[in-house]
Amino acid sequence: MHYSPGAPILRSGDLINWELIGHSVPSLDFGEKYNLTNGHAYRGGTWASTMRFRESTGLWYWIGCVDFWYTYIYTAKDATGPWTRAAVLPGGTCYYDCGLLIDDDDTMYVVYGATDVSIAQLSKDGLSQVETKHIFSASDVGKDGIEGNRMYKKDGLYYILDDHPGDITYIWKSESPWGPYESKILVNGVKSPVSNGGAPHQGSLIQASTGDWYYMSFTWAYPNGRIPVLAPVKWGDDGFPFFVADESGGWGSSYPAPLPVEAVQKWTRTDTFDDSTLGPDWEWNHNPDETKYKIGNGGVTLSTATVTDDLYAARNTLTHRIHGEFPVGTLQVDFTNMADGDRFGLAAFRDRTAYIGIHRDGSKYTLSVVHNITQEESAWNTTGLGNIVATITDIPKDKTIWFRRHWTLERAVVTRPISHTV
Structure with missing residues (x-):
């Protein structure tokens, strides 16, 4: 959520095969900490947001709350961009875990909130709030919390999908967007289709072009983190959807x-960086210093952007999301122009990080393996700068080297991106 550009967009023609096509938030221009120049934005940035296309304006709208204080609205004529910041709602207006509905009469509603859920009606241009109203609370279903809100309309009725974190997905139904709403459980602790995965929860309902409906959710599974899963739903005579389980009552391993099936760009491929811009599958850790890198002519050239011994504080760390259960990342590096004191490496990068890289000290170049670079999980401050666990000084004389990071279940330390940094 602190990677830039932010709010990545994926596209699919079959709900199974997906490809990254762009980002809704071109830059995390939300303050100095997003540049790593005055603090940091780990666990900040773009939280659960919403995106919809509006026929009347021919625009895509992205809406999301940042730092629990401001709600930003971005628009674009095409989902691939370019995206433009169109509005910022007044401070204190946070559409937390929000879902946008564009009604039959073109009115725009946003459902949002944690524990206490509200509905906001937007202005005709969709760029400001007309009114907001509390509609229900987690206590209405005897729970201590609700989140992950999404809003729909079907057959003249309004629906809200949200979750008690970790186990139960609720569907709420009303004849008016303002309620009153009655609820029903869609899934409750349903068995995951992924081995050792947690109960799928917090997702979205989708109507395919066939008219059939599906529930896309996610399951927590080590070492990948949140893995999307898809299952069909049907609609009952009571006007509520119900989940299509397998014979054991769990989430089916296949449907x-x-x-x-439509073909998409392969996730596993070689990037030679021939274009002048990065592809949509690349992101920076926080906003980069744009004067300290160049792209094109078959590579990315990184210059020293930060003098620090803390990897988490180093600007211009370029990241790429992992893919698959046992992903492999391979990188060719020309380190001819490293300066005295520079560090460069390929990392499994998250709140526990390890990397393999080149250290230059004076005229000495050392290939080093560093483990146990760590952050704590409250303010996400650095708690460990790492330990060198292996070194070698016999390195290629032409200053060109290949790095590879191969995740295995026994040794995986990452559920986020591979990255490299100077």
Whole structure:
């Protein structure tokens, strides 16, 4: 959520195969900490947001709350961009875990909130708030919290989908966007289709072009983190959807494909950086110093952007999301122009980080393996700068080297991106 550009967009023609096509938030221009120049934004940035297309304006709208204080609205004529910041709602207006509905009469509503859930009606241009109203609370279903709100309309009725974190997904129904709402459980502690995965929860309902409905959720599974899962839903005579479980009552390990399978760009591939801009599958850790890198002519050239011994404080750390259960990242590096004191490496990068890289000290170059670079989980401050666990000084004389990071279940330390940094 602190990677820049922010709010990545994926596209699919079959609900199974997905490809990254862009970002809704071109830059995290939310203050100095997003540049790593005055603090940091770890666990900040773009939280659960919403994106919808509006026929009347021909625009995509992205809405999300940042830092629990401001709600930002970005728009674009095409989902691939370019995206433009169109509005910032007054301070204190946070559409937390929000879902946008564009009604049949073109009115825009946003459902949002944690524990206490509200509905906001937006102005005709969708860029300001007309009114907001509390509609229900977690206590209405005897729970201590609710989050992950999404809003729909079907057959003249309004629906809200949200979750008690970790186990139960609720669906709420009303004849008016303002309520009153009655609720029903969609899934409760349903068994995951992924081995050793947690109960799927917190997702979205989707109507395919066939008219059939599906529930896309996620399951927590080590070492990847949140893994999307998809299952069909049907609609009952009571006007509520119900989950299509397997014979054991769990989330099926397989279901019939919703739509004919469409080919997408392969996630596993070689990037030679021939274009002048990075592809949508690359992001920076916080906003980069744009004067300290160049892209094109077959590579990315990084110059020293930060003098620090803390990897988490180093600007211009370039990241790439892992993919698959046992992902592999391979990188060719020309370190001819490293300066005295520079560090460069390929890392499994998250709140526990390890890397392999080149250290230059004077005229000495050392290939080093560093483990146990750590952050704590409250303010996400650095708690460990890492330990060198292996070194070698016999390195290629042409200053060109290949790095590879191969995750295995026994040794994986990452559920986020691989990254490299100077």
